Amino acid sequence: MLTGKQRSYLKGIANSEKPITQIGKSGVTDSFLEQLDLALEAREIVKISILESSLLDAKDTANEVAEQLDAEFVQAIGNKFVIYRKSTKNPKIQLPKS
Incomplete structure (x- = not known):
């Protein structure tokens, strides 16, 4: 589970x-x-975009995808959303502590 500080950091990267x-x-x-x-x-x-023709809600879809991939939902804006999951083999992003 991401803290507010970590989520903000990831939003800046995204x-x-x-x-x-x-x-x-x-x-x-x-x-x-x-x-x-x-x-x-x-x-x-x-970052993933949802085409308008799909009629999917970005936040609902992001949460569904994140749950299926064992990832964390970061943000949804308009028809785009961002998810994060730490790499098991080659972690690159250093999250701030709480």
């Missing part, structure tokens, strides 16, 4: 990131989750 993938009409699929799992292991923090 601010300069571009979305690396999109969720379309088909919604959250198994192949999407596999791709995102690999991206989280490599990058630790990932």
